[in-house]
Amino acid sequence: MKSSNDDRSDPLRPETTLVTAGRDTKAQKGFVNPPVVHGSTVLYPTAADLHAHRGEFQYGRHGTPTTRALQDALTALEGPQCAGVGLAPSGLAAITTTLLAVLKAGDHLLVCDNAYRPTRHFCNGLLARYGVETGYFDPLIGAAIGELFKPNTRAVLVEAPGSQSFEMPDIPAIAEVAHARGALVVDDNTWATPLFHRSLDQGVDISMQAATKYIGGHSDIMFGTISANARAWPVIAENIRLLGVCAGPDDVFLALRGLRTLGVRLAQHHRSGLEMARWLKARPEVLRVLHPALESDPGHAIWKRDFTGASGLFSIVLKPAPQQAVDALLNTLKLFGMGYSWGGFESLAIPFDCAGYRTATTWAPGGPALRLHIGLEHVGDLKADLERGFAAFNAA
Numbered sequence: 001m002k003s004s005n006d007d008r009s010d011p012l013r014p015e016t017t018l019v020t021a022g023r024d025t026k027a028q029k030g031f032v033n034p035p036v037v038h039g040s041t042v043l044y045p046t047a048a049d050l051h052a053h054r055g056e057f058q059y060g061r062h063g064t065p066t067t068r069a070l071q072d073a074l075t076a077l078e079g080p081q082c083a084g085v086g087l088a089p090s091g092l093a094a095i096t097t098t099l100l101a102v103l104k105a106g107d108h109l110l111v112c113d114n115a116y117r118p119t120r121h122f123c124n125g126l127l128a129r130y131g132v133e134t135g136y137f138d139p140l141i142g143a144a145i146g147e148l149f150k151p152n153t154r155a156v157l158v159e160a161p162g163s164q165s166f167e168m169p170d171i172p173a174i175a176e177v178a179h180a181r182g183a184l185v186v187d188d189n190t191w192a193t194p195l196f197h198r199s200l201d202q203g204v205d206i207s208m209q210a211a212t213k214y215i216g217g218h219s220d221i222m223f224g225t226i227s228a229n230a231r232a233w234p235v236i237a238e239n240i241r242l243l244g245v246c247a248g249p250d251d252v253f254l255a256l257r258g259l260r261t262l263g264v265r266l267a268q269h270h271r272s273g274l275e276m277a278r279w280l281k282a283r284p285e286v287l288r289v290l291h292p293a294l295e296s297d298p299g300h301a302i303w304k305r306d307f308t309g310a311s312g313l314f315s316i317v318l319k320p321a322p323q324q325a326v327d328a329l330l331n332t333l334k335l336f337g338m339g340y341s342w343g344g345f346e347s348l349a350i351p352f353d354c355a356g357y358r359t360a361t362t363w364a365p366g367g368p369a370l371r372l373h374i375g376l377e378h379v380g381d382l383k384a385d386l387e388r389g390f391a392a393f394n395a396a
Helices: 014-020 047-052 065-078 091-102 117-129 142-148 171-180 233-243 249-260 262-281 300-306 323-332 379-395
Strands: 084-088 108-112 133-137 153-159 184-188 206-209 224-228 286-290 313-318 348-352 369-373
Touching: 014 065, 014 249, 014 262, 065 084, 065 224, 065 249, 084 091, 084 233, 091 117, 091 153, 091 184, 091 206, 091 224, 091 233, 108 117, 117 133, 133 142, 142 171, 153 171, 171 184, 224 233, 249 262, 262 286, 262 313, 262 379, 323 348, 323 379
Parallel strands: 108 133, 108 153, 153 184, 184 206
Antiparallel strands: 084 224, 206 224, 286 313, 313 369, 348 369
């Protein structure tokens, strides 16, 4: 079979694209999966070819058959607005590579106040040293973001929904204002992936993912992706080359393998996550559940308009309790591991507090907060695990 690069009168649905895109069994000598190419040097047959840099591949850092297969598959998944996909060794590397590509000394960047915390560290650290000013905005600001623009505002970074606190920004409204002022819109789309949110179709110019999470899906790789539209792709591609950003062949292969099952895994994360969120909402120990796919969530209308599904990551706010009660809950859990990252097959739970680093908004949820990742375990077992944790929480 050929990949989804073939001309088709009947566009494939995303779940089918996940299985078929980036595959060319003829070029792969009949094998279903592409080979893992470990290579740096590419030899040219003649001096004329060498002088002209003639050939499909030039150097391992610039691409191999393995990276090409993953890039083709991701480009197809992102949809018709995608002009290219770059690969990075981590999600943070995808973010930093993107921001270095679109900003220069003297520029102004706007970042949603609920962004991934390492993104803030990069903006407040390295970008500040390079002469780039960062301002933070309320993720619920919508079209009013225009009031924060300066003559030198070059980009707006959003995250939908936001890390830990899960506010849902109105990306199309923000994009309309940003584009009217000549700025690019950059989106961290890790939570939903392009399967559930084609952010390039919503006005985003550059969409990034920590493919460490759901694309990898098995908690065994570090990986990032950068997808861009026709306006932004040339500068992204150039910056990837200038910075020497590339990903190792084994991680590329594992990301491509994870991509093939993303449809069934995310569907299960969606179902289990919502069932657990509704169950937790009814628990007496829980003050609030932060999950945009819940009908009661303030961001539900935007989620329903712009997304086709939800992942397994959300947060809960517990009723006021001392730290020892929260620790007792966490220490009692057997199926929910305590660890950073998410997106794998396993369930996770970590406490968090945004109050110390938010600058444009105030984080005062009314009680201690936990971020949960609902994995692929049976939800009955996960409920029983949390029930044991809540018993310890109440007894502390």
